[in-house]
């Protein structure tokens with residue numbers, strides 16, 4: 001396979017061109033390899049803003065402001081910070097309803113985080129320790145040792161990749177840990193990591209089990225601090241709810257295997273491993289969308305596998321946007337009532 005010159009597979013880090021991938025790039029591949037191919041190999045990276053990512057950016061910036069200012073900003077300070085970042089970001093809300101909901105969610109998040117650290121005139125926390133949830137105890141009881149802590153993690157490829165005559169034996173995974181807290185016990189320092197999520201739903205069981213975001217953070221933390229985090233949490237800022245992942249040695253081994261399998265497919269431009277995909281199509285008889293096996297024109301590398309689903313609606317290449325993906329599902333929001341999705 002010929003790799004277009006304008007591919008986005010490499011970055012210059014410390015003056016050297018290296019193979020690089022962010023967690024979001026890896027996640028794009030997991031969601032739909034063909035979308036990854038169009039974005040990072042063909043170089044059609046989207047410049048269009050989406051509500052989900054823009055709103056998430058503003059929430060991250062607002063939380064960063066709180067923790068980088070010693071957990072002292074008041075409700076008014078935080079509201080001003082949120083409005084300031086939102087003004088710059090110009091979040092493209094999908095609808096007025098979504099905008100109103102998102103503003104309510106942000107206000108509730110701000111009330112919650114400010115309330116967690118609020119003190120009375122005598123200097124005591126207004127919210128007593130025994131009333132806190134386990135997650136709140138982690139946040140208030142730890143020292144925020146890292147806030148939006150950037151990292152570059154060299155990771156050995158399961159199989160070297162040759163691009164443009166240069167052979168790479170590792171990929172540099174680039175990321176940022178949203179929040180890393182440290183808590184000193186009698187004999188050691190316990191570590192926690194949190195990733196702020198701004199989606200409207202908690203992860204399902206499968207996503208929670210296989211999501212590689214916290215394992216990748218844990219690889220970095222282990223490399224830098226020589227310990228694995230005691231607990232890793234996805235904190236859903238719209239619901240003020242969290243899901244935890246324990247990244248112990250066993251989980252690390254499983255995650256390394258999962259990541260290696262992904263990288264093998266992602267950077268395999270030569271082996272024609274697939275000849276079919278699961279199309280997401282309307283079925284008249286069932287009056288709903290179904291997955292059906294369809295055949296590709298000849299065998300192709302795994303990185304070209306399309307994985308159409310309702311999410312195509314938000315993909316830049318879908319029939320609803322640029323129309324450059326011939327595998328796109330034509331599902332749209334009006335079909336949401338259909339439970340068969």
Ligand code: SF4
Nearest residue numbers: 032035312315325328
């Ligand atoms: S439209 Fe759907 S199938 Fe096509 S690239 Fe996007 S997510 Fe993949």
